[in-house]
Amino acid sequence: MNQQAKDWSWPFWFLVPLYPYRRRRTLRHEIVKDTIWTFDQVQGILYTIVPLRMTVVRLEAGGLLVYAPIAPTRECIRLVRELEAVHGEVRHILLPTASGLEHKVFVGPFARQFPQAQVWVAPNQWSFPVNLPLPWLGFPRDRTQELPIDSHQAPFGDEFDYAVLDIDLGRGSFGEIALLHVRSHTLLLTDTLLSIPAEAPAILQMDPYPLLFHARESALDPIADTPENRLKGWQRIALFAIFFQPGCLKTVQLGQAMREAIKAPDHSAKAYFGLFPFKWEPDWEASFYALHGNGRPFIAPILQTLILDHDLQGVAAWAEQVASWDFERIIPAHFDAPIETNAYEFAQAFAALQHPPEAAIFGSQSQPLLTADVDFIRKLEETLDRRGITSTPQATSSDK
Numbered sequence: 212m213n214q215q216a217k218d219w220s221w222p223f224w225f226l227v228p229l230y231p232y233r234r235r236r237t238l239r240h241e242i243v244k245d246t247i248w249t250f251d252q253v254q255g256i257l258y259t260i261v262p263l264r265m266t267v268v269r270l271e272a273g274g275l276l277v278y279a280p281i282a283p284t285r286e287c288i289r290l291v292r293e294l295e296a297v298h299g300e301v302r303h304i305l306l307p308t309a310s311g312l313e314h315k316v317f318v319g320p321f322a323r324q325f326p327q328a329q330v331w332v333a334p335n336q337w338s339f340p341v342n343l344p345l346p347w348l349g350f351p352r353d354r355t356q357e358l359p360i361d362s363h364q365a366p367f368g369d370e371f372d373y374a375v376l377d378i379d380l381g382r383g384s385f386g387e388i389a390l391l392h393v394r395s396h397t398l399l400l401t402d403t404l405l406s407i408p409a410e411a412p413a414i415l416q417m418d419p420y421p422l423l424f425h426a427r428e429s430a431l432d433p434i435a436d437t438p439e440n441r442l443k444g445w446q447r448i449a450l451f452a453i454f455f456q457p458g459c460l461k462t463v464q465l466g467q468a469m470r471e472a473i474k475a476p477d478h479s480a481k482a483y484f485g486l487f488p489f490k491w492e493p494d495w496e497a498s499f500y501a502l503h504g505n506g507r508p509f510i511a512p513i514l515q516t517l518i519l520d521h522d523l524q525g526v527a528a529w530a531e532q533v534a535s536w537d538f539e540r541i542i543p544a545h546f547d548a549p550i551e552t553n554a555y556e557f558a559q560a561f562a563a564l565q566h567p568p569e570a571a572i573f574g575s576q577s578q579p580l581l582t583a584d585v586d587f588i589r590k591l592e593e594t595l596d597r598r599g600i601t602s603t604p605q606a607t608s609s610d611k
Contacts, residue, residue, distance in 0.1 A: 218286040227316050229254050231418070237287040238414045242542065242549050243395045245269065245298075249548055250290060251414040252281045254313055257483075258421035259451040262412050263313060264544045266399050267294060268392050271370055274302035277328075278390060278399050279314050279544045280321035288324050301325040303367055305358070306332040308401045309377070309386030314544065319349025329366070330355040333386040334377055358388065370394065372536060376403070376529040378522045385518045389533045397549070398538040403519075404508045404560055407453070408547040411445035420481070421448065429463075430471040430487035446499040447491065449546075450584070453502060453511055455591070458583025459495035463488040501581050508541060508550050508560050512585045516592050519564060530561035 219234045231253060238251045250265040265281040275298060281287060295301065304325065306318045315336075322330050334357050336345060346352040360375055362368045371390055378385040390399040411422055422444030423434045450457040463471070468488040472478070475485030510519065519526050534557050540549040541557070 218289070219284055221282040221284050223316075223320060227312055229256055229313070230258065230260055230421075235282050235284055236414065236417050237281070237284060237290060238417065239290045240413075242540075243397060246395050247392065247397055247542070248294065249542060250281055250287060251412065252287075253414055255421070255452070258424045259448050260415060260421050261448070261452050261545050262414050262548075264542070264548060266542050267291065269294075269298045270302065270367065271394065274299035276303040276305065276367060276371075277301055277321070278305050279307055279401055280304060280317045282317050283321040283324050301328045304328045304330045305388070305390070306330070307388035307390065307399070309333045309335050309337060309384050311402060314401065315348070319351070322351050322354075328354070331358040331365070332356070333358060333388050334360070334375060335384040335386060337383045339383065374529050374532045376526065378518060378525060380518070380521060389529070391533075391536045391538060396537055396539045398533070398536070398541045398557075400541055401544045402514060403510065404541060404557070405511060405543050405545055406506050406508045406547040406550045407449050407503045408506065409503055411441055412547065415445065416441065419444075424482070425451075427487060428491070430468070430475040430485050433476045434482070446496065449502060450495070450498055453513075454584045454587060455513070456587040457495075457498050458581060458586060459492040459498045461490045461492065463490050498581050498584050502584070506547070506550070508552055508556060510560055510564065512580065512588050515564060516585075516588050523564060526561065526564065530558065534558040534561075
């Protein structure tokens, strides 16, 4: 293995076997000069990849706070060490979610690289299929503790404010910690809010193959690296990632998919042996522009439909607390960052929970999602509830 491959290697990829598996690039951006940095990697399935983001904040008292760790590859750790050399060691590592496996799996390995750091976790941590204690999941036993509900009780409470969202789902919980860095007016989030960029994020451009894979119209098209194909591939990936099965996407019948695979110009494993069972409707771009919505922040339909509606009152109280803060940008753990926005637009996004995803308007320059694009998620919720895999909001409330 050459040095470059060693730098990108993540040997525990099999714990959550998602693309890019063993080889993970890391891209660091400075968001606020000498104060806040983002570290992006990619993660996904079937080349439907999106950024997975860690944020590092310099503490006024010296040292660093890490929000939502990513895979601690050699490259990633080297980039963090460069900040430590200037601003002091990592002092706090924060897992801001109770349910996000793609975040939780990295905390233990990341923390072992920084044995001096205290590890803080969102309340009501759980694991599936067996609910194991955190030390059994690799968290350091002697320096991991639950984040206090009152931010003034945290050792970094003089520089940050935070609000804890905790939703009981019956068989687990959904949790998110909104963390405000007061001095820089920056809000850190994990999953609750996101923004879709018009073009592919820089971390996806470092290896454009997934973009080019999805830019094709059929298996018979060659992989061609052009700016137009990178853009088209990104827009389709975004639709896949948010809607799973957008209304503008049709699946090719198995027989036709197999015949086209035989004629495909690339039969390698990288190209999934020529299989490409997707067919996009001519007007698919309208779905993307509705999703992009001029870059406005919004709540993912899957989160709104399956999670947040289980405790609308609790979500409203949490959102009201966050909206009372003074911030001018949001850094979420996925898709675009930073989102240049404010508390008013944050409140607008959560007020939209009172409406179905396709009926929500976020400001005068936005537009709602297309009804056909959210149909699959709505049907998915009905199926999961009917089979008892999830519970309806009413059932969850009556069980408490």
